[in-house]
Amino acid sequence: MSYLERIQSSDISRRGFVKASAAAVAALSVAGIAGCAPNSVEETEETTTTEARDIVSGEWKSAACWHNCGGRCVNKVLVRDGVAIRQKTDDSHEDSPEYFQQRSCVRGHSQRMQCFGADRLKYPMKRKGWSPDNPNGEMRGKDEWERISWDEAFKYVADELKKAYDNYGPRSVLMHGSRAVNRVTNTLGGTVSMTDTNSFGTYCFDVPRLGLATAFDQTNSANDRFDMKNAEWIVFQGCNPAWASGGSPCYHFLQAKKAGVKFAMISPSYNATAQLFDARWIPVRTGTDTAFMLAVAYEMLKLDESEGDIIDWDFLHTYCVGFDAESMPKGAKTDENFSDYVLGKYDDTPKTAEWASEICGTPVEDIRWYAEILGKSHATMMLHSYAFARNHDAEDIPQLYMTLGCMGGHFGKSGHACGSTYHAWAGNGGPNLVVAGSNGLEAIANPVDDAIMAPIIWDSILAGKYKYFGMPNAYVPAEERDLDIHVAYYESSARFQTTLNLLRGIEVLRSLDFVFCNAQFLTTQAKYSDIVLPVTTEWETPGGFTSGNREALFVYTQITPPLYEAKTDREIGYGIAQALGLNADEIYPLSETQMFMNQILGSTVMEPSGEMVPLVTVTQEDLDAWGCTGTPQEGKVDLATFLANGCYQVERTEGDDYTFIAYKDFIDDPEANPVGSESGKFEIYCQWKKDMLDGIGYSTDFKPYPSYRKPVEGYETTFVDGKIGGEKTEYPYLIYNPHYYRRSHTVLDNVQWLQEAWPNPVYLARSDAEEKGIVSGDTVCIYTPAGKGLRTACVLDTLMPGHVGVPHGTWIDMDENEEYDLAGCDNVLTGSSVSGMGVSGYNNFNCNFEKFEGEPLVPDCEKPQRIIEL
Ligand SMILES: Nc1nc2c(c(=O)[nH]1)N[C@H]1C(S)=C(S)[C@@H](COP(=O)(O)OP(=O)(O)OC[C@H]3O[C@@H](n4cnc5c(=O)[nH]c(N)nc54)[C@H](O)[C@@H]3O)O[C@H]1N2
Ligand SMILES: Nc1nc2c(c(=O)[nH]1)N[C@H]1C(S)=C(S)[C@@H](COP(=O)(O)OP(=O)(O)OC[C@H]3O[C@@H](n4cnc5c(=O)[nH]c(N)nc54)[C@H](O)[C@@H]3O)O[C@H]1N2
Numbered sequence: 001m002s003y004l005e006r007i008q009s010s011d012i013s014r015r016g017f018v019k020a021s022a023a024a025v026a027a028l029s030v031a032g033i034a035g036c037a038p039n040s041v042e043e044t045e046e047t048t049t050t051e052a053r054d055i056v057s058g059e060w061k062s063a064a065c066w067h068n069c070g071g072r073c074v075n076k077v078l079v080r081d082g083v084a085i086r087q088k089t090d091d092s093h094e095d096s097p098e099y100f101q102q103r104s105c106v107r108g109h110s111q112r113m114q115c116f117g118a119d120r121l122k123y124p125m126k127r128k129g130w131s132p133d134n135p136n137g138e139m140r141g142k143d144e145w146e147r148i149s150w151d152e153a154f155k156y157v158a159d160e161l162k163k164a165y166d167n168y169g170p171r172s173v174l175m176h177g178s179r180a181v182n183r184v185t186n187t188l189g190g191t192v193s194m195t196d197t198n199s200f201g202t203y204c205f206d207v208p209r210l211g212l213a214t215a216f217d218q219t220n221s222a223n224d225r226f227d228m229k230n231a232e233w234i235v236f237q238g239c240n241p242a243w244a245s246g247g248s249p250c251y252h253f254l255q256a257k258k259a260g261v262k263f264a265m266i267s268p269s270y271n272a273t274a275q276l277f278d279a280r281w282i283p284v285r286t287g288t289d290t291a292f293m294l295a296v297a298y299e300m301l302k303l304d305e306s307e308g309d310i311i312d313w314d315f316l317h318t319y320c321v322g323f324d325a326e327s328m329p330k331g332a333k334t335d336e337n338f339s340d341y342v343l344g345k346y347d348d349t350p351k352t353a354e355w356a357s358e359i360c361g362t363p364v365e366d367i368r369w370y371a372e373i374l375g376k377s378h379a380t381m382m383l384h385s386y387a388f389a390r391n392h393d394a395e396d397i398p399q400l401y402m403t404l405g406c407m408g409g410h411f412g413k414s415g416h417a418c419g420s421t422y423h424a425w426a427g428n429g430g431p432n433l434v435v436a437g438s439n440g441l442e443a444i445a446n447p448v449d450d451a452i453m454a455p456i457i458w459d460s461i462l463a464g465k466y467k468y469f470g471m472p473n474a475y476v477p478a479e480e481r482d483l484d485i486h487v488a489y490y491e492s493s494a495r496f497q498t499t500l501n502l503l504r505g506i507e508v509l510r511s512l513d514f515v516f517c518n519a520q521f522l523t524t525q526a527k528y529s530d531i532v533l534p535v536t537t538e539w540e541t542p543g544g545f546t547s548g549n550r551e552a553l554f555v556y557t558q559i560t561p562p563l564y565e566a567k568t569d570r571e572i573g574y575g576i577a578q579a580l581g582l583n584a585d586e587i588y589p590l591s592e593t594q595m596f597m598n599q600i601l602g603s604t605v606m607e608p609s610g611e612m613v614p615l616v617t618v619t620q621e622d623l624d625a626w627g628c629t630g631t632p633q634e635g636k637v638d639l640a641t642f643l644a645n646g647c648y649q650v651e652r653t654e655g656d657d658y659t660f661i662a663y664k665d666f667i668d669d670p671e672a673n674p675v676g677s678e679s680g681k682f683e684i685y686c687q688w689k690k691d692m693l694d695g696i697g698y699s700t701d702f703k704p705y706p707s708y709r710k711p712v713e714g715y716e717t718t719f720v721d722g723k724i725g726g727e728k729t730e731y732p733y734l735i736y737n738p739h740y741y742r743r744s745h746t747v748l749d750n751v752q753w754l755q756e757a758w759p760n761p762v763y764l765a766r767s768d769a770e771e772k773g774i775v776s777g778d779t780v781c782i783y784t785p786a787g788k789g790l791r792t793a794c795v796l797d798t799l800m801p802g803h804v805g806v807p808h809g810t811w812i813d814m815d816e817n818e819e820y821d822l823a824g825c826d827n828v829l830t831g832s833s834v835s836g837m838g839v840s841g842y843n844n845f846n847c848n849f850e851k852f853e854g855e856p857l858v859p860d861c862e863k864p865q866r867i868i869e870l
């Protein structure tokens with residue numbers, strides 16, 4: 001029986017419903033039995049004490065919290081009569097700092113409001129005005145919907161794909177985010193992809209060529225959590241784990257704080273993390289960390305001269321190349337070095353604190369203070385996320401941040417670090433101790449190598465040509481290619497709205513023959529599609545894994561059968577393959593249950609010796625019960641316990657064998673364990689970097705060492721002629737996009753509980769707001785050359801003047817005239833400025849704002865949900 005049938009069937013009483021969760025309530029309102037308050041148990045004569053207790057008598061199941069936020073924690077759901085009644089998190093053992101519980105956040109606890117939301121898409125839908133002969137593209141985003149059957153939906157999609165492949169070939173199909181349907185399109189000949197630097201910004205070039213750990217693997221960049229207590233200072237730069245790393249990272253930082261470690265925060269805002277740890281604030285304008293860090297290097301050199309004991313010269317001359325004339329690498333094409341550049345030898349501009357302060361806005365004394373704290377006699381942990389690298393012309397940040405770490409000798413020692421603290425791995429470096437196995441499904445390669453960088457995608461499609469320069473971690477010299485896109489489809493990601501310049505994107509979608517997507521809700525890309533295929537949430541699939549954190553692996557099970565007519569991604573791909581007359585069983589050779597079992601069988605855990613051994617005991621009876629093939633095995637935990645706990649966590653104690661110090665192997669024996677650069681050392685001079693970046697061709701003034709370059713869009717461009725201190729342009733503010741607590745990117749933005757708790761305002765600095773007569777609560781229009789958005793003001797004393805904070809990820813909601821976006825979606829405001837390696841410079845676009853004189857905004861939580869009644 002489907003969920004809908006079950007809630008509509010007569011054998012469950014209304015009382016049963018009332019006792020059910022908010023989730024059911026949401027669904028009930030769809031089924032026409034509205035009026036129950038979310039998550040409440042009505043006190044009626046029927047609700048006796050016994051029955052109230054009865055409510056918790058269902059079965060606690062391990063549920064998915066599968067989104068791309070920095071948490072992905074343990075989530076448990078009490079299921080009774082197939083209905084999700086309550087949620088809780090990890091309580092499988094007592095909580096302690098050593099052996100901590102894997103607790104979930106407010107988003108995870110609201111997950112049932114999403115999975116069972118009244119706004120779930122229930123049936124395949126077609127846009128009324130679209131037909132195979134006349135796409136009526138300009139109506140995308142405005143049209144009405146009609147319900148169609150799955151057979152019709154599969155046929156429409158198959159016919160349109162066939163038309164495109166027959167008439168224009170594989171290079172006419174644009175694919176965003178692959179999950180299952182890409183196996184079909186790759187069988188048909190492939191697709192053009194979009195590529196982006198999104199999370200890691202300019203750390204997306206092959207930074208191991210500088211000597212750093214790759215950003216794509218967070219496990220080797222900073223020390224183990226216990227070691228943080230050995231620091232004197234933890235200095236955060238461009239990160240906000242209190243919002244962006246749900247779960248336990250801040251608990252680990254808190255242990256360091258309790259042990260007496262002091263904190264600092266280098267950021268344009270004194271954000272939640274800074275507040276939590278009472279950090280010293282070093283304000284720096286968004287997009288200007290290069291100037292700031294060059295001055296820190298200069299002041300370190302000067303301090304070392306005047307007071308000594310700052311620069312670790314042994315470190316620079318043993319583990320690095322290119323700091324000064326005596327350490328130049330082989331293959332250098334110039335004899336310039338970093339130290340002389342900083343001192344101003346080549347351009348008559350010493351990179352003093354005063355020089356930088358004009359650009360980055362940081363008080364001179366803060367720059368000098370940091371130069372001292374980075375000195376070799378301090379145990380300093382420099383920890384960053386990537387917000388400072390998600391900026392135009394931030395290409396030198398990875399090398400410069402590394403250079404500061406080298407100058408103070410902060411690599412490879414207990415109590416010191418120079419690396420990332422990001423996402424679910426924040427505050428806990430080191431190789432994963434427990435990892436899931438592979439699902440055993442062999443990839444079907446995409447025969448088309450086209451990859452369009454995000455900032456240029458829309459303009460390129462409109463122009464019919466683009467500049468190809470490879471993709472993150474594999475940049476190549478640029479070449480021009482033609483482009484003729486007719487069809488676009490979106491599967492697992494929300495890339496239509498998470499890509500720059502969304503209004504241009506809408507213009508492009510409206511010009512295509514056909515757009516389709518899988519979706520759970522009327523998300524942005526669903527709204528602008530022609531055919532929408534309702535897809536299950538992970539609560540409706542047989543189960544799976546989410547990568548946990550270093551010490552824990554999370555597993556989840558099915559909570560409910562698929563709701564309404566939703567199908568899994570695999571089933572959708574399978575149906576499209578069949579409608580195309582392809583051999584669907586060949587394209588999808590494994591069932592979802594078998595893939596899950598393969599992952600279970602392949603999961604491993606690290607022994608104290610470092611050896612990885614099987615994690616889960618699986619018996620022949622287990623395999624038979626699941627209808628799966630495989631070899632029974634002995635592991636650390638039996639299958640039933642593993643699934644019931646939703647997690648396997650390695651029990652740790654301070655000082656155990658899993659303790660990890662990043663780069664220690666290299667520091668202990670640089671000959672035997674070189675880093676990944678050509679010289680085997682940290683390359684403060686890296687010829688490859690300059691040649692690779694110059695080769696892309698947007699800018700050709702890179703230097704092999706870190707240097708200051710004016711951004712194509714950033715602080716300088718808020719002034720006429722780019723002259724700091726001169727006349728301001730029409731767009732005198734810098735807009736940045738905090739990753740917001742209410743959502744994981746775009747996911748959960750439709751959950752009204754979360755909307756109520758986290759209103760998603762625009763953040764303004766008090767002096768800026770006062771100048772324009774704006775107070776908290778006023779409706780504000782933020783505008784850029786790309787678009788206009790409305791948000792409610794939140795005036796702060798904790799934001800540097802000149803900044804406008806627009807949280808990342810709301811679902812665009814254009815007013816009737818398509819002039820204002822009522823949701824304040826970040827990418828309505830971002831343009832397409834491009835430079836360097838084609839970075840998506842989310843954090844240093846220019847903007848302006850004013851008090852909005854029209855109708856004030858209603859809070860998001862009071863807006864009607866996007867419920868499609870068909
Ligand atoms: N709740 C939630 N958590 C998430 C996500 C989410 O969407 N929601 N997304 C996840 C993903 S994929 C990512 S990539 C991470 C992002 O994680 P972060 O990079 O940590 O997140 P941001 O909020 O973008 O930026 C953090 C802080 O950097 C500061 N900042 C902005 N620009 C600059 C700059 O130029 N220089 C310096 N020094 N500081 C700057 C801002 O003040 C901000 O508070 O979060 C992950 N976690
Ligand atoms: N302006 C601006 N833009 C940004 C950023 C910024 O800071 N500013 N941040 C960037 C960053 S760091 C990142 S990582 C990206 C993130 O960009 P995306 O990856 O595009 O964002 P998500 O919202 O995580 O997208 C996940 C989508 O998958 C859907 N989904 C969930 N489960 C399933 C499923 O089982 N099947 C299918 N088919 N779909 C499912 C969700 O509904 C959602 O639409 O955004 C980038 N964009």
Ligand SMILES: [Mo]
Pocket residue numbers: 198199200
């Ligand atoms: Mo990200």
